[in-house]
Amino acid sequence: MRGRARDAESLAAAAWSAEERLLNPAVRADPRQVTALLDSSFGEIGQSGRRWTRDAIVAALREDPGADDAPEICEKESRLVGPDNVLLTYLLRFEDRVSRRSSLWRFDPAPRCLFHQGTPVA
Numbered sequence: 001m002r003g004r005a006r007d008a009e010s011l012a013a014a015a016w017s018a019e020e021r022l023l024n025p026a027v028r029a030d031p032r033q034v035t036a037l038l039d040s041s042f043g044e045i046g047q048s049g050r051r052w053t054r055d056a057i058v059a060a061l062r063e064d065p066g067a068d069d070a071p072e073i074c075e076k077e078s079r080l081v082g083p084d085n086v087l088l089t090y091l092l093r094f095e096d097r098v099s100r101r102s103s104l105w106r107f108d109p110a111p112r113c114l115f116h117q118g119t120p121v122a
Helices: 008-023 031-037 054-063
Strands: 038-045 051-053 072-082 085-094 097-107 111-120
Touching: 008 031, 008 072, 008 085, 008 097, 008 111, 031 038, 031 054, 031 111, 038 054, 051 054
Parallel strands: 038 111
Antiparallel strands: 038 051, 072 085, 085 097, 097 111
16 A cells, blocks of 8 residues: 555454455455465465465465365454554364464555465464
8 A cells, every 4th residue: 555554453454354355265266366365476385384376376276275164263363564564363273174374464555465374283
């Protein structure tokens, strides 16, 4: 976002909305929607430790968007880490897996995810 930054509460709400869209199975199956939500420099460290680029994750999700059920998000926290950047952290319950997640979102002007990491919970 250029110029005056939005307030932290509205940025956090917009970041959560975008994060939840990325977790939606219908969105994950649509490469155009996923690409629109990920920054061109997007990077991810998956639960397995594998590193992903935007192009790689879009291609993988096209092949296998995951289960039809929406995951459960718990322990949501958000922190403004710059005038146009929000860090989200949360616990995700999906199928039989539980993981801690973090996502860094930039607003320019729409939310775009810069980085995501998932860590399995033992």
